């Protein structure tokens with residue numbers, strides 16, 4: 507049965523790589539490397555198949571998906587065979603991407619989003635859809651009084667107030683359209699008490715936030731090693747160089763600050779203190795779709811002997827992120843199928859700044875154990 511995946515930011519690198527990758531896997535010309543849900547612990551979890559995913563979305567730009575595919579191919583993200591695979595699906599994908607509403611009150615914009623999603627669900631006869639935010643990171647904003655309570659939020663919107671950031675408006679409208687919601691970005695998204703209440707009212711699950719694909723992924727593996735070997739960490743500094751349009755948006759100071767804040771939690775939580783050092787993110791256009799992270803860790807061992815660790819990570823941003831978007835679509839759909847509502851903290855494995863009161867820690871191994879347990883529960887509940 508077809509399952510909808512509605513992407514906010516549908517013409518961006520991560521979205522287009524996810525759609526192209528799903529086409530390639532469906533056509534049998536690429537394997538699911540990088541997709542966690544292709545591993546055996548997920549075999550019995552009643553996940554929708556990659557071939558069952560139907561895409562649609564919103565974007566504020568009109569760049570044709572075909573043009574974006576070409577640019578990703580030129581940058582070495584999409585191999586020629588994958589470009590050919592998506593050609594067959596391009597028209598359908600292009601028809602399913604709507605212009606993001608940008609005028610009128612937020613209540614009006616929310617109605618447009620809801621209508622667009624419902625029309626697309628009807629057209630494709632979709633029982634359920636997951637909406638995933640892969641739009642540009644927004645600057646961190648200050649909380650609006652209506653964020654704490656759903657009734658107050660809906661009164662504020664009805665009173666023509668601008669109460670939500672764009673990502674939270676996406677979450678609000680997606681849930682109102684009966685979609686599960688995932689925030690792959692560091693933006694506010696569903697991380698407001700009022701939207702947690704909305705998820706309960708609409709009986710949908712949600713998860714977030716900020717996909718973990720590079721430096722933070724490595725930190726979530728290495729920091730537990732220092733902690734469990736009782737090796738005190740004194741400083742941890744990181745420099746991240748990014749190209750691409752994500753890098754360009756992170757060149758804005760307030761957006762950069764939102765991303766750095768999202769990355770900062772993992773060390774503090776695992777090491778139980780904040781080591782010295784800073785994490786920087788710089789835009790280097792020549793890197794295109796690739797990113798480099800350099801980290802330097804200083805630590806001490808027995809008798810205070812001083813030591814250091816350095817690592818360099820060269821990653822292709824969208825190739826790392828897109829399979830996780832497909833994983834999150836499959837897992838959130840399966841969670842909805844078994845009646846889960848509200849925050850899915852079991853999906854912390856995927857995120858830099860995981861949401862939920864019951865997050866299974868910030869170390870990757872603990873998060874993996876929780877994810878596998880969740881997969882077993884999904885399978886058990888479906889049986």
Ligand SMILES: NC(=O)c1ccc[n+]([C@@H]2O[C@H](COP(=O)([O-])OP(=O)(O)OC[C@H]3O[C@@H](n4cnc5c(N)ncnc54)[C@H](O)[C@@H]3O)[C@@H](O)[C@H]2O)c1
Pocket residue numbers: 514515516517518519520521564565566567606639640641642643644672690691692716717718719750751752755823824826827
């Ligand atoms: N690539 C990774 O490894 C990774 C990891 C974690 C998080 N992310 C986050 O995922 C997001 C997408 O990354 P990307 O590389 O695809 O960026 P991108 O700049 O290529 O794409 C973002 C897209 O969002 C669109 N957009 C902006 N505002 C919008 C709005 N209000 N409504 C709808 N669309 C809107 C833009 O026009 C653009 O097409 C970013 O927020 C990034 O920080 C990416």
